[in-house]
Amino acid sequence: xxxxxxxxxxxxxxxxxxxxxxxxxxxxxxxxxxxxxxxxxxxxxxxxxxxxxxxxxxxxxxxxxxxxxxxxxxxxxxxxxxxxxxxxxxxxxxxxxxxxxxxxxxxxxxxxxxxxxxxxxxxxxxxxxxxxxxxxxxxxxxxxxxxxxxxxxxxxxxxxxxxxxxxxxxxxxxxxxxxxxxxxxxxxxxxxxxxxxxxxxxxxxxxxxxxxxxxxxxxxxxxxxxxxxxxxxxxxxxxxxxxxxxxxxxxxxxxxxxxxxxxxxxxxxxxxxxxxxxxxxxxxxxxxxxxxxxxxxxxxxxxxxxxxxxxxxxxxxxxxxxxxxxxxxxxxxxxxxxxxxxxxxxxxxxxxxxxxxxxxxxxxxxxxxxxxxx
Amino acid sequence: xxxxxxxxxxxxxxxxxxxxxxxxxxxxxxxxxxxxxxxxxxxxxxxxxxxxxxxxxxxxxxxxxxxxxxxxxxxxxxxxxxxxxxxxxxxxxxxxxxxxxxxxxxx
Numbered sequence: 001x002x003x004x005x006x007x008x009x010x011x012x013x014x015x016x017x018x019x020x021x022x023x024x025x026x027x028x029x030x031x032x033x034x035x036x037x038x039x040x041x042x043x044x045x046x047x048x049x050x051x052x053x054x055x056x057x058x059x060x061x062x063x064x065x066x067x068x069x070x071x072x073x074x075x076x077x078x079x080x081x082x083x084x085x086x087x088x089x090x091x092x093x094x095x096x097x098x099x100x101x102x103x104x105x106x107x108x109x110x111x112x113x114x115x116x117x118x119x120x121x122x123x124x125x126x127x128x129x130x131x132x133x134x135x136x137x138x139x140x141x142x143x144x145x146x147x148x149x150x151x152x153x154x155x156x157x158x159x160x161x162x163x164x165x166x167x168x169x170x171x172x173x174x175x176x177x178x179x180x181x182x183x184x185x186x187x188x189x190x191x192x193x194x195x196x197x198x199x200x201x202x203x204x205x206x207x208x209x210x211x212x213x214x215x216x217x218x219x220x221x222x223x224x225x226x227x228x229x230x231x232x233x234x235x236x237x238x239x240x241x242x243x244x245x246x247x248x249x250x251x252x253x254x255x256x257x258x259x260x261x262x263x264x265x266x267x268x269x270x271x272x273x274x275x276x277x278x279x280x281x282x283x284x285x286x287x288x289x290x291x292x293x294x295x296x297x298x299x300x301x302x303x304x305x306x307x308x309x310x311x312x313x314x315x316x317x318x319x320x321x322x323x324x325x326x327x328x329x330x331x332x333x334x335x336x337x338x339x340x341x342x343x344x345x346x347x348x349x350x351x352x353x354x355x356x357x358x359x360x361x362x363x364x365x366x367x368x369x370x371x372x373x374x
Numbered sequence: 375x376x377x378x379x380x381x382x383x384x385x386x387x388x389x390x391x392x393x394x395x396x397x398x399x400x401x402x403x404x405x406x407x408x409x410x411x412x413x414x415x416x417x418x419x420x421x422x423x424x425x426x427x428x429x430x431x432x433x434x435x436x437x438x439x440x441x442x443x444x445x446x447x448x449x450x451x452x453x454x455x456x457x458x459x460x461x462x463x464x465x466x467x468x469x470x471x472x473x474x475x476x477x478x479x480x481x
Binding site: 002004006013063065092093117118119 | 399400401402403405406408410412414415417419421422423426
């Protein structure tokens with residue numbers, strides 16, 4: 001036993017610049033056509049299973065402990081199961097972000113369960129087939145998802161349902177929660193729709209309207225969900241863990257400082273010692289870390305609503321060309337929560353105090369609060 | 375706790391004679407001196423100190439508890455008798471959570 005907590009270990013990883021969490025975008029192939037997808041596929045050859053498995057050794061040697069397999073749809077990589085098994089063979093923690101469609105097949109679901117994943121995050125876009133399928137662009141995807149969730153429940157797997165809030169599903173959020181509860185799973189709502197990785201802003205047009213979001217946050221707090229959690233801007237050491245406690249690798253092997261910031265650091269195929277790369281001087285990593293450290297005291301302190309905002313310097317750079325700019329979507333996200341807080345205070349509803357964290361933990365390996373870095 | 379271990383673990387054998395191994399699903403990593411044990415099926419995680427981490431590393435399904443305690447005692451310049459009780463206590467919790475399991479003679 002130890003008096004040290006998991007959060008202390010994560011703090012240590014921040015200080016030691018240890019990439020605890022790796023998100024591997026195995027493939028950009030997908031069996032759905034979501035209109036707000038942020039992937040930006042290129043005409044390049046994707047890594048084979050053998051290449052991904054070789055990459056795992058480099059990742060583990062650099063200190064990675066949690067491997068999240070994502071995409072695209074990761075299970076559309078023809079060697080997904082070989083790669084996932086290789087993760088587990090190395091005693092690494094396995095997570096998967098999936099749309100769940102392929103898990104509607106019982107045999108596939110059983111094979112997946114045998115991997116003993118720590119968490120499976122599945123996108124649920126609506127409370128009914130019409131809404132879900134409209135957002136995924138594929139008829140029948142909702143029905144397959146329900147079958148898959150039934151299998152995973154039978155098999156005793158932990159699943160987190162994730163719903164990006166859009167104009168198309170905003171009226172169904174309560175029903176989506178109820179659907180999740182019937183299945184025995186928690187639903188986390190993603191309040192941020194982001195640009196695509198190559199900077200296309202069109203997905204933002206699907207974002208829910210502002211007045212709705214204010215009411216959403218008020219409703220969440222009143223019903224006992226996590227509070228609005230204003231960030232202690234003046235005490236924050238950094239905005240996020242970009243280039244520090246997590247990394248992302250795209251299907252072509254390019255390593256990025258996080259899932260949102262698409263500045264390549266190197267190609268995993270070209271390097272032998274990832275630890276040396278991560279901890280040594282590197283122009284890209286040094287830059288994003290510096291921005292992350294400076295953002296609280298340069299950008300966030302200037303805006304009252306910033307303590308409530310979902311601010312991502314990578315999105316700022318995509319939207320404005322300046323990673324320090326307090327871009328419109330961040331401003332709106334802050335203002336909606338701030339307005340929600342004011343309404344709650346008017347109703348004498350207690351808010352949770354800030355927890356003194358270092359900001360949004362982009363690379364938290366084992367925190368299970370639904371917070372992701374985009 | 376040693377008594378608990380005997381009750382849970384069965385056997386009538388001396389604690390020191392028992393052999394454990396890590397469960398194959400368990401993840402483990404070091405953070406310097408400390409270690410983090412994760413049992414995915416239970417969504418359970420435990421931070422262990424240096425002795426606990428070393429014990430967990432030594433659960434290979436071959437060494438007895440007594441042998442592990444002796445090795446850890448030597449490495450930490452401690453009494454094997456004291457260590458063995460700590461080891462027993464840790465193994466009870468790890469067994470309850472599915473992080474470790476006793477190796478029986480037919481395995």
